[in-house]
Structure formats: C-alpha cells, structure tokens
Amino acid sequence: MLSFLRFSPRRESGRRSSSSVFKERANPMDIDSAIKTAEKTLFPNYRQYPIVIERGKDCRVWDTNGNEYVDFVAGIATCNLGHCHPAVTAAIREQAKKVIHVSNWYFNSPQIDLSRRLTDLTSMDRVFFCNSGAEAAETAIKTARKWAYDEYGPGRHTVISLLGAFHGRTMKALTATDPKHHHAAFSPYPEGFVHIRPGDLAALVKHIPNSCAFLMEIIQGEGGVYPIDPDFIREAERACREGGVLMIIDEVQTGMGRCGSLLASELTGITPDIVTLAKGLGNGFPIGAVLAREEVASHIGPGSHGSTFGGNPLACSAALATLNALVSENLFDRARIMGKILRQGLEDLLGRTPVALEVRGAGLLLGLELSIKAGSIVESMMNRGYLVTAVQEKTLRFTPPLTVGEDDIRGLLANLKDVFMTMKGFPG
Numbered sequence: 001m002l003s004f005l006r007f008s009p010r011r012e013s014g015r016r017s018s019s020s021v022f023k024e025r026a027n028p029m030d031i032d033s034a035i036k037t038a039e040k041t042l043f044p045n046y047r048q049y050p051i052v053i054e055r056g057k058d059c060r061v062w063d064t065n066g067n068e069y070v071d072f073v074a075g076i077a078t079c080n081l082g083h084c085h086p087a088v089t090a091a092i093r094e095q096a097k098k099v100i101h102v103s104n105w106y107f108n109s110p111q112i113d114l115s116r117r118l119t120d121l122t123s124m125d126r127v128f129f130c131n132s133g134a135e136a137a138e139t140a141i142k143t144a145r146k147w148a149y150d151e152y153g154p155g156r157h158t159v160i161s162l163l164g165a166f167h168g169r170t171m172k173a174l175t176a177t178d179p180k181h182h183h184a185a186f187s188p189y190p191e192g193f194v195h196i197r198p199g200d201l202a203a204l205v206k207h208i209p210n211s212c213a214f215l216m217e218i219i220q221g222e223g224g225v226y227p228i229d230p231d232f233i234r235e236a237e238r239a240c241r242e243g244g245v246l247m248i249i250d251e252v253q254t255g256m257g258r259c260g261s262l263l264a265s266e267l268t269g270i271t272p273d274i275v276t277l278a279k280g281l282g283n284g285f286p287i288g289a290v291l292a293r294e295e296v297a298s299h300i301g302p303g304s305h306g307s308t309f310g311g312n313p314l315a316c317s318a319a320l321a322t323l324n325a326l327v328s329e330n331l332f333d334r335a336r337i338m339g340k341i342l343r344q345g346l347e348d349l350l351g352r353t354p355v356a357l358e359v360r361g362a363g364l365l366l367g368l369e370l371s372i373k374a375g376s377i378v379e380s381m382m383n384r385g386y387l388v389t390a391v392q393e394k395t396l397r398f399t400p401p402l403t404v405g406e407d408d409i410r411g412l413l414a415n416l417k418d419v420f421m422t423m424k425g426f427p428g
Contacts, residue, residue, distance in 0.1 A: 031064065049382060056083025059404050061387070070408050072400040073387045077221065077253045077365060080280040081325050082401035088283045091321035092314060101312045110316035117323055121262055123271050124291035128300070129311030133252035133278035134168025136288040139305060140215070140274045141172050143292060144246045145192075147299045148212030151244075157192045158211040160204060160245075165195075166222035167215065167250055176215055178223065199232045201239065208243035213274075218264035221253035221399075224392035225360045225367025230268045237270045246273040246296060252288075256280030257326050257402055259363035260336035267362070285318035331402040338404055339363040345413040346398075353420045364404070368396040380419045386412050 034052050052064045059082050061071050074080065081088060095110065102108050115127040128143075130136055141159055148156045161167065161176040168174065174181065175189045182189060194211075196203040204214060214236060220226040240247045249272040254264035256277065261267050263275060273296050278288035288310075309315070326332065339362065346368050349356040358369040370377065374390035381388050389397045400408070 034064070049379075051382075058082035058084075059401050059408055067385070069382070069385050069387045070411065071387045072398045072404075072412060073389050074399050074401045075284055076279070076389065077258055077399040078279040079284045080256050080258060080331070080402045081283045081322060081329075082403040083284070085283060085322075085325060087325045088285070088318055088321045091317045092285065095314050095317035098313070100314045101309065103308075104306060104311060108311070108313045108316070110313045110320060111311040114316045114320045114323070117320060118289065118291060121323070121327075122275070122291060123293075124275060125294040126292055126297035128290045128292075128297070128305070128307075129316065130288040130290070130307045131286050131309050131315075132168070132288045133250075133276065134170040134173045135307070135310075136252065136276035136278050136290050137167040137173035137176065137215075137250065138170055139290045140248045140250075140276050141176065141213070142305060143274060143290065143296060143300055144213035144248060146304060147246060147296050150299050156210060156212050156245075158207065159193050160207050160211050160214045161193065161195055162198050162216050162220070162228070163195050164198060164220045164223035164226060165215075165217060165250075166220065167217075198226070198228050201232060201235050204236055205239050205243065208239065208245050211243075211245050213246040213248050214240050215248040215250065217250045218254050218268065219259065219361060219365055221365060221397070222391055224369070224395045225365065225397055227360060227362060233265075233268045233270055237272075240273075248272065248274040248276070250276050252276055252278045253399075254362075254365060256322070257332045257335050257363075258365050258399070260339065261332055262326070264362065281322065282315055282318045283322040285315055287315040287319050289319075326402070329403075335363040335402045338400075338402070338406070338409060339366065341406055342366055342398060342400075342409050342413075345409065348413075349417065349420065353423065355420050355423055364398070364400055364402055366398045367391065368398070370394045370396065377416075377419060381412075381415060384415045384419070386415055388412075 031050065031052060035050055053061050054064045055062050059071055061069050061083060111129065118127050119125060128139055130139055144159065145157050159176055164178050165176065166178065167176045172190050175193045179195060194207050216228065218228060237247055249265045251263050251265065256262065258280060259267065265272055265275065273293050275291040277291065281287050281289060343359055343366055346359045346366065350359065355370050355372055356368060357371055360367045372394065374394055374396050377396060378388055378390050391397045
C-alpha cells in the first residue's frame with residue numbers, strides 16, 4: 001500500500017528545492033506494522049494516507065521516520081497558530097498542574113476568562129462551550145428551536161440551510177448538511193430541515209414563515225471552498241430580521257482569523273444571532289463554542305442543555321491562549337497578506353495549464369479547482385513534502401497555519417507547478 005510514496009528526510013531548518021531527489025523510507029516495515037495495527041483496531045471510516053505523524057512545530061510536521069512536511073492542512077483549518085505554539089503549550093501544561101476537569105455545577109476561572117474575551121471581541125453577548133463543531137451546530141439548532149417555541153409557540157421549528165453546506169456528522173448537523181452527504185442507512189433523518197440554493201433569496205423568504213433559523217457558512221469549505229455572495233448574505237440577514245427568524249453563521253472552518261478577521265461574517269457587515277466555533281478555537285485542543293445575542297441565549301435556562309466536558313478548565317486555557325496569541329501576533333492581518341500571496345501564485349497557474357480552472361476563497365482558506373481528480377495531486381505533493389487536501393473530488397484546498405511564511409508559500413507553488421508540468425498541456 002506504500003508503493004506510490006517515496007520520501008526524503010529534511011533538516012528542520014532547511015528548505016527542499018523543487019528538484020530534490022527523494023530516497024526510500026528508512027524503515028518501511030515499521031510503518032507497515034503500525035498501519036496494519038491501525039487498520040485492524042480503528043473504525044474504517046477514514047481514507048488515510050500511509051504516513052504516521054509523530055510531531056509538529058509551527059508549519060511543519062514529521063513522521064515516525066523523521067520525514068518532514070510543510071503543512072498546508074493544519075488539521076483542516078485547526079492549528080491556526082501552527083503546531084505546538086509555545087503559548088498554547090505552556091497554558092495546557094500549567095493548567096494541567098492545577099485542575100483538568102470540574103463539573104459545570106461549579107464555575108471555573110478559565111471558562112469565565114474565555115467567555116469574557118470572546119464576547120469582548122465579538123458582537124455576541126453569551127457563550128456556551130462544547131467539544132466540537134458538530135456539537136456546536138446541534139446546540140445552535142436546539143437554541144433556535146427553543147427560542148422560536150418561546151416566542152411563537154409550537155410549529156416554527158424548521159431550519160433552512162444551503163445546498164453545498166457542511167455542518168457536521170451528528171444527526172441534526174448532518175440533516176442540515178447538503179443531502180448528498182445523507183446515506184440511506186442512517187435513516188430516518190430528523191424532521192424540520194429544508195435546503196435552498198445559495199443566492200436564492202425567494203426560496204429563503206418562502207420558507208421563513210414556518211422556520212426558526214437560517215443556518216449557513218460564509219465560505220463552504222467542505223463543499224469545495226465556495227464563498228457565498230456577500231450581497232445575498234446581507235439580503236438574507238434583512239429577510240431574517242423582517243421575517244422573525246434567527247440567522248446562524250457556522251464559523252467552524254472560517255473563524256478564528258482564517259479569512260482575515262476573527263469571524264468571516266465580520267467581513268460581510270452582518271450581525272448574526274448565533275455563531276458556531278470549533279477547529280481553530282483551541283489550536284488543536286478539542287473545544288467548540290456557540291456565541292449568541294442575549295435575547296436568544298436567555299431562552300436556554302437550567303436543565304435545557306449541557307455538556308459534561310464543555311468548558312472544562314484545560315480546554316478553555318488552551319483556547320484563551322490561542323485567542324490572545326491571534327490578537328497579539330496580529331495574525332488576522334497576516335492571514336490577509338499571506339493569503340494574497342498564495343492566491344496570486346495559484347491564479348498564476350490559470351491559463352497556463354488546462355488542469356487549473358479557478359481559485360476560490362478568502363485569506364488562508366483557498367481552493368484550486370482542477371479539471372482532473374485532485375487526489376493524485378495530493379499524493380504527488382506529499383511525495384515532495386507538502387501536505388494539502390482534496391475536497392469535492394476536483395478541488396485542492398489550502399488551509400495552512402496563519403503563521404505560514406512567504407518562503408513556504410513559494411515552495412508550495414514551485415512544487416505544484418512542477419507537478420503540473422509533468423502533465424500534458426503545461427507550456428512551462
């Protein structure tokens with residue numbers, strides 16, 4: 001299963017040129033043994049590449065044989081500060097010496113500090129902490145339905161979402177996701193969900209009278225890195241206000257500075273009623289959050305919702321350190337600057353090869369649509385020491401840490417060009 005991969009170890013401080021010659025793995029049998037154990041003991045629900053990541057630092061990770069990779073995945077838009085950021089590592093270490101977990105029967109200081117920081121930095125008034133993006137989506141849906149029930153009585157419980165959306169894999173989050181992700185074996189799906197095409201304002205208005213909320217992403221990351229038209233977003237906000245439904249923005253992939261602002265929704269000029277966060281919130285430490293306006297959050301009273309691990313001191317310490325570093329290191333601006341360099345380099349490939357068709361996204365959430373399946377390009381780039389992902393079969397997605405430097409971006413672009421040059425039709 002490893003025959004397509006050939007790697008060469010890199011020095012931690014060095015750079016690989018696009019013409020490097022790669023050597024065989026140092027210990028292929030050790031890797032084979034580890035992967036066979038994983039295949040025997042883990043659920044077979046992921047399509048995993050045959051490398052075993054052992055450690056990381058900033059924009060790089062190393063496998064168990066010391067092979068180095070420049071990471072343009074970052075745990076799928078999660079390690080926004082890079083791997084093992086010293087402030088986050090120190091916060092986790094220090095908090096682990098004090099207390100790791102207490103019940104939500106009691107307050108804890110990291111939770112209080114993080115909630116205050118999040119509300120200070122956004123237009124939201126209250127925060128609920130959970131453990132993942134899917135949990136955050138479930139909480140947002142539950143909150144919207146409770147709000148609508150209290151405001152209107154029974155009947156207005158429908159959640160409107162977009163075709164192309166992805167909101168998680170738990171049942172309500174999955175039902176809000178594009179139906180192409182629905183599998184018959186998981187039926188029956190929960191009732192009370194409808195999907196409309198992005199940009200179809202008339203369809204949104206049609207469904208509002210029976211609905212409690214409109215749930216959407218600013219950029220559909222898993223859907224192929226498709227930005228939603230800002231004019232539609234603003235018109236949708238107006239329609240929601242006039243129709244008396246909540247607007248929920250899923251910022252799990254777009255938030256925490258990735259698009260050039262703490263929340264991507266800030267760039268559109270709207271003020272959502274509810275925002276969901278996860279991924280980059282803890283820089284890799286599991287934590288999710290739902291932020292809401294006072295008029296909405298006040299409907300979730302004691303006993304109506306909860307989470308055993310949500311808001312635990314260790315996770316909140318990691319998230320607070322992450323948030324503070326994003327602000328103090330001015331990484332929102334850096335995401336815009338480095339994103340512009342990466343985007344320009346990707347756009348340079350357009351018209352030079354029939355393989356590259358379109359660049360989409362914002363900041364450091366970018367996609368390159370191809371005329372061929374993207375999986376082979378992912379493998380070729382991995383062979384060259386660069387990690388990228390493929391979404392929706394024909395789109396390469398780039399989500400590096402916000403700390404990524406220009407040299408690493410230029411290295412990625414040079415190697416991507418080299419890969420394309422091996423294909424028929426690239427003029428060089």
